[in-house]
Amino acid sequence: MKNTGILFFPAFDWSLGETHPEREERLLYTQEQLFEEGILDLPQIKQFAPGMAPLTKALLAQAVFPSPEHHDLDAHLIAAGSTLILGDALAKGQIQNGFALVRPPGHHAGATVLGNRGFCTLNNEAILVNHLRAEYGYQRIAIVDTDVHHGDGTQDIFYHDPNVLFISLHQDGRTLYPGSGFVEEKGGPNAWGMNVDIPLPPGTGDEGILYALEEWVLPRLQAFKPDIVINSAGQDNHFTDPLASMNVSARGYGRITERLKPDLAVLEGGYSIEDALPYVNLAILLALAGEDYSGVVEAKRPTRPEVPLSQIKPYIQELKREYDQVQANWLWRAEASLPGGYWAYIPRTIYYDTEGFQEMRYDRVRQCSHCGGTVYIESRRPPFHTRHALVRVPFAACPECRQAGYDLWEYLIGRMESVTFQDQPGNVVQFWHISKGVKVFGPSDPRP
Ligand SMILES: [Zn+2]
Numbered sequence: 001m002k003n004t005g006i007l008f009f010p011a012f013d014w015s016l017g018e019t020h021p022e023r024e025e026r027l028l029y030t031q032e033q034l035f036e037e038g039i040l041d042l043p044q045i046k047q048f049a050p051g052m053a054p055l056t057k058a059l060l061a062q063a064v065f066p067s068p069e070h071h072d073l074d075a076h077l078i079a080a081g082s083t084l085i086l087g088d089a090l091a092k093g094q095i096q097n098g099f100a101l102v103r104p105p106g107h108h109a110g111a112t113v114l115g116n117r118g119f120c121t122l123n124n125e126a127i128l129v130n131h132l133r134a135e136y137g138y139q140r141i142a143i144v145d146t147d148v149h150h151g152d153g154t155q156d157i158f159y160h161d162p163n164v165l166f167i168s169l170h171q172d173g174r175t176l177y178p179g180s181g182f183v184e185e186k187g188g189p190n191a192w193g194m195n196v197d198i199p200l201p202p203g204t205g206d207e208g209i210l211y212a213l214e215e216w217v218l219p220r221l222q223a224f225k226p227d228i229v230i231n232s233a234g235q236d237n238h239f240t241d242p243l244a245s246m247n248v249s250a251r252g253y254g255r256i257t258e259r260l261k262p263d264l265a266v267l268e269g270g271y272s273i274e275d276a277l278p279y280v281n282l283a284i285l286l287a288l289a290g291e292d293y294s295g296v297v298e299a300k301r302p303t304r305p306e307v308p309l310s311q312i313k314p315y316i317q318e319l320k321r322e323y324d325q326v327q328a329n330w331l332w333r334a335e336a337s338l339p340g341g342y343w344a345y346i347p348r349t350i351y352y353d354t355e356g357f358q359e360m361r362y363d364r365v366r367q368c369s370h371c372g373g374t375v376y377i378e379s380r381r382p383p384f385h386t387r388h389a390l391v392r393v394p395f396a397a398c399p400e401c402r403q404a405g406y407d408l409w410e411y412l413i414g415r416m417e418s419v420t421f422q423d424q425p426g427n428v429v430q431f432w433h434i435s436k437g438v439k440v441f442g443p444s445d446p447r448p
Pocket residue numbers: 147148149234236268269270
């Protein structure tokens with residue numbers, strides 16, 4: 001039996017539209033089910049009330065362009081703030097694990113935010129990770145994403161961070177949004193091997209996903225020895241989910257939770273709001289609390305064909321071999337406009353499905369064998385020519401990378417439309433905008 005924290009933030013007044021799959025009543029049936037089953041009366045369950053994250057906490061993880069005031073972030077800051085409340089309870093020993101049943105979700109929101117994508121604007125888990133590191137001194141954190149969609153935003157935020165292991169299990173990106181998440185995406189040059197993407201074939205069921213977990217995810221976690229494991233607990237692998245094509249059951253999710261033993265689970269997607277979410281959430285919560293979840297059985301039966309384990313086994317083994325064989329192939333060079341040292345350049349594009357545009361990204365990271373390296377990202381939103389920049393002094397930065405970050409921040413002011421400067425070890429964010437000047441977001445800023 002474990003003391004398990006639970007926190008509901010259903011965001012009943014926030015949605016992307018009445019008929020949108022990410023809508024207000026997503027957590028309604030779950031709440032009813034948990035009340036009906038008397039889960040909240042179990043002696044080991046402790047319920048917490050939601051709260052808003054300070055904007056600084058969000059901006060330490062993500063740059064919001066053209067400026068934070070440009071977006072309505074309130075619901076997102078409460079979803080993020082609620083995960084921080086459970087994180088605090090865990091760090092202070094008030095609970096042994098916890099489940100943040102919050103929306104809106106966050107795992108598609110990346111290092112730069114130009115709007116909503118994949119129903120996400122702020123990344124709840126990323127904000128939580130930086131908070132836990134800054135406030136409680138945790139060094140190594142693992143995030144395991146069991147949502148059916150590739151957790152591309154979380155991957156983006158930690159791609160250059162050697163202290164965060166990110167593992168995403170998801171339906172193959174060639175068959176589902178956001179179209180990424182392949183074995184070649186192994187991490188940035190200073191964090192090579194800290195990103196593991198495991199694309200699964202459509203139709204994968206309980207046995208298949210558990211096989212991938214046992215054969216690949218758990219051994220990798222054991223080798224990393226994280227201080228904390230966070231589970232991005234998306235539920236759209238369920239056999240009734242309308243957006244995806246997988247075959248996982250509520251009890252399958254219970255097994256995943258039992259084996260993974262996350263310290264904190266944070267709700268991500270899941271759009272079968274009557275037929276899946278109440279059952280999956282119940283199974284996850286029972287597994288976290290050390291209770292029997294074998295009686296959690298959905299009213300509906302699976303109708304999709306399931307990929308047999310005899311096909312999943314060789315597929316996973318081959319994928320793992322491919323992952324081990326992918327070679328790092330970075331081109332380092334000194335650049336006249338950048339501070340001293342060598343930089344790797346990684347161009348990319350990011351599709352915003354909600355509004356329908358491509359963000360152009362020009363990512364750079366400073367070569368360093370002592371820390372994650374200064375990160376410099378330039379972002380453009382076509383068809384406009386405006387340029388925005390993110391400069392990040394990483395968690396546990398070495399003195400050279402910290403200095404490089406400050407030099408870059410000063411150099412970029414006046415050359416961009418806006419610059420966000422994340423001093424992660426200093427727990428401070430500085431923001432400069434062409435018409436607003438400099439604003440400093442300190443640790444004590446209570447509200448946006
Ligand atoms: Zn999803």
